[in-house]
Amino acid sequence: MSNQGIWFSDLSRLVNPNSIVLVGASEKPDSIGGRTLENLTTFSEFKGELLLVNPGRTEIHGRPCVASVKDLKEAPDLAILAVRADMVIQTLRDCGEMGIKFAIVFTSGFGETGEDGRAVEAEMREIVASTGMRIYGPNCPGLNNMNARLGLTFSPAWRIDRRPGPIGVATQGGGLGRSFIQAMDRGVGVGLWCSGGNEVDLEVSDYIHYMADAPDIEVIVTTLEGVRNGPRFMAAALHAARRGKPIVAIKVGKSEYGAKAAQSHTAAIAGSAEINSAVFSQLGIIEVDDIDELIDVASLLARRKPTGKEQLAVYSFSGGTAALASDMVGLAGLKLSEFAPHTIEALRNALPGFAAFTNPVDVTAEVLVNTEVSYATLKATAADPNTDLVLVPIPVEYGKTTAMLADSMVRVQQEETNTPIVPVWMSDRTGEGHRKMIDGGLMPMRAVGNAVLAVQRFIEYGRWKAKFEREWRPLADVSDAEATANLSEAKTKALLEQAGVPTPRGVVARSPAEAAQAFRNVGNGKAVMKIVSAAITHKTDIGGVRLGIASEGAAMAAYEEIHANGVKACDASQIEGVLVEPMLPSPFVEAVVGIHRDPVFGHVCTFGLGGVSIELFKDVSRRLLPLTPASAREMITETRCYELLKGYRGQPAFDIDALVDMLVKLSDFVGKHAARIEELEINPLAVRPQGQGVAALDAVLSYQGTEPSTW
Known part of the structure; x- marks a missing residue:
């Protein structure tokens, strides 16, 4: 499969193979080979052919076993390697020469250990290049296909972590992935988990691309310690966006401490946190800060796809809790819906006179003693034509009464399928009501703040999707930098003039x-x-x-x-x-525009307040090239200095249209010469009053190769 000139293999026979060989199969129950065999035979529903390799056995648990992969009569789809590190290379070579399509390597002791380990990984890549076999791993926990009931893993947790669902998970680290998987106990169903470890060949991008096309996956979750190949990652993310599959991501390595830990863990390059975040935002990847947030956002997206225009209702039997939730909704910049008259009438008819009928709805303790009141009031709230999502904060566990509320919630959700009901179980004490919500598919969240943040991310993704430029593709020139040189201001300005950027x-x-x-x-x-x-x-x-x-x-x-x-x-x-x-006469606003080649993602444009202010206030926004008029304008509006440009407190407005035009021209210029331009900065750029244009007051260009006189 291709995307933007980048090829992705079809991983169908890795994720759901017809035939498997387990190399290193064992009778020892606590060994890697023994656990893997048990997961495949006892705790999976694998209907295909399972072959075993162990040079010391002719059979294991009644199944025939051969001494070597070379003794197999024909090549299976997948080889799983549960062998010592010193046996991995020869085993992989045998598998590749046999014509096996995929190999999963559990074994650790490679790139994460240092230079010698990286040299062995280079041999693995050579096997991929010469045979065409794709390698998953090494140093990985395997692959878990919950929707197919297939555990290609040695983990003893496979037997309990098997709740299927529409979420696909692609991770580099096993522990964080398993942490997300075990949100199954909160009702979050996961269909597929790929955790590729050192990613010597296949990487997170490949799993994301596969999940974007997989009919049983609707939402993609990823935890990243580093992006190895920026163009591939961006191609996969855009493929998912065009397929309508949201990606929710945690990027480890934002601080200096985190970056060092990420490098020692999977030998990944953490990259610049600011650039990563800007790229994620532009690609529609929802970046979150913790596993709880990852779970909450993904679970909400699995229930409904947002439009970006959602309005909320808050429904609670506690007035203080309803007020707290409403406060948080307002502080997050979200909007409470205004109920239609017939909704208010229905609530008024069902509730005592001291209840609150408008949004937020305080139904009082009446719902805890009367099933029909509980059902009717929640039904009226969820059915309101102006309401897109109902937040139900539950502050305490009240035994049978909260169980009754849970019954009402599940019943209403089954009837009002287009309006997600989001319970927030705030008490540390769980009981029958909590379990009923989970069994009914409601996925309760743990705190009001968490829930509101998840809804905020959910709605922001809907807004991004509404303005997504489907045909846009990143420039993604990540050529290795040769020796670079600077061009003087005068020569840089001469080039800018040729590109249509005004100078003095x-x-x-x-x-x-x-x-x-x-x-x-x-x-x-x-x-x-x-x-x-x-x-x-x-x-x-x-x-x-x-x-x-x-x-x-x-x-x-x-x-x-x-x-x-x-x-x-x-x-x-x-x-x-x-x-x-x-000398340019006042007034004008000093801005800065910088374009530099990021080693992972390619050329990135930074815009913000110019002069010394950029270092003091760090008021900047960023976009990958190429810029479009829409993305350039959006970039400007994201900064606080946009208020100055619009005309702050009666000051004249400045020429934002000319600024947009200049940004696009600069992007086009860099795009034409991307292989040679390492960095181009205009600081300051004078943005003059409306109708008077812009002017590059100072500029510097860093380039590769011979000095440009004209381009």
């Missing part, structure tokens, strides 16, 4: 006399003068900038001073001269 159009003077001549040509009486040298990036720091030059004499003196300071900072041969530009 200065002149490079090479003597005091030329500086005076250049000053006469600036036109408006005030000039800016700056040292021109690719060797000097921070011109102000070395005394290489003068503002407000107002006469020819001042221009000549400034030239002498600037050039002298430049010679102190670098060799005179590296100085091209002094740039003389007209």
Whole structure:
């Protein structure tokens, strides 16, 4: 299968093989080979052919066993390797030469151990290249296909973690994956779990791509310690988005501590947290911060696909709890629905006069003693035409009365299938009511804050989906950086002019006399003068900038001073001269636009408030290239400086349309020369009043190869 020129293998025979060989099968119940055999034969419903390999046995538990993979009469779909590390390479080679399509390698002691282990993994990749067999692992817990009742794993937890469902899980670490899987005890059904360990060949991207096409998977969950191949990952994520399958992700390695732990665990590269988050957001991946949040968001998405316009109702038998939940809904920027008149009438007819009939609904303790009141009021709330989701916070366990409420919730949910009812079980004490909710498919959450955050993520995904540009594809040029060099400001600005990005159009003077001549040509009486040298990036720091030059004499003196300071900072041969530009009149907003090549995902554009403010306030937004007019405008509106650009407190509005146009032109320019451009920064970019455009006041380009004169 291909996506954006990137090929993905069909993993159907890995996930659901017709025939399996277990290499290292054992009679010992606590061995890796013994547990795997038990999982396949006792706790799975595998209907295909199971073959066993162990050089020391001719049969195991009454099943025939051969000494080597080479003794098999024909190649099965899948080989599972439960062998020592020193036997892995030869066994894989035998499997590949036999024509086996897939191999799962449980064994650890490879890339996670250091240089020697990485060298062995390189041999594994060579086997993949020469035979076409795909490798899952090594250093992995195996694969769990709950929907097919098939455990390709040595884990003793397989026998209990088998609740099927519409969620697919793709992880690099086994422990975090298992933590999510065991949310089954809260009613969260998982259909497939792939945990690829060191990912010597197949990786999270391959499992995501498979799940995007799998008819039994509706929501994809992933935990990542590092993205090994950015273009493949982005291709898989976009494939899932186009298939309408949301991805919920935890990215480990956001802090320095987390990044080091991730590297030692699966030898993954953690990457820049800010870039990762920006890429996830652009691809529609819902990034969460903890396993609880991962479970809550995924379970909600498994029940309904959001539109981004959802309005909520809060329903509780406790007035204080209803108020708390409503408060959190408001603080999260979500909207409580306004009930239709017939909904209010139905609630008024069913409840005592001291109850609250509008949203939030406080039905009082009446629902705990009267089944019909409980059912009728919840039914009216869930059936309200303006309500898309009902939050039901339950502060306490009340035995039979909460069990009765649970019965009502399950009954109403079966009738009002388009309006998810989300119970929040707030008490540490669980009982019959909690179990009834789970058995009825309601997946209770554990805290009001958790539930509101999950709903917020749910709705935000709906908004993203509504504006998703389906045909957009990332530039994704991750060429290995050769030696790079900087281009001077003057030469960079000349290239920007060719690309359609306005600049003040200065002149490079090479003597005091030329500086005076250049000053006469600036036109408006005030000039800016700056040292021109690719060797000097921070011109102000070395005394290489003068503002407000107002006469020819001042221009000549400034030239002498600037050039002298430049010679102190670098060799005179590296100085091209002094740039003389007209000084831009106020008002304008200083912004910064930077494009750099991220080693994992390719070129990323950063936009924000310019000058020194970018380091102080860190008010920036980011997007992968290429930019579209829509994504460029969205990028601008995400920043706080957007308020300045719109015209803050009666100030004139600035030229946002010209800024959008410039961002797209800059993106197009970098896209045409992506292999050569490492970084391009305009700081500051002057955004002038509406109708007056923008101007690049300073710019620097970092490039590979020969110096560009014209592109």
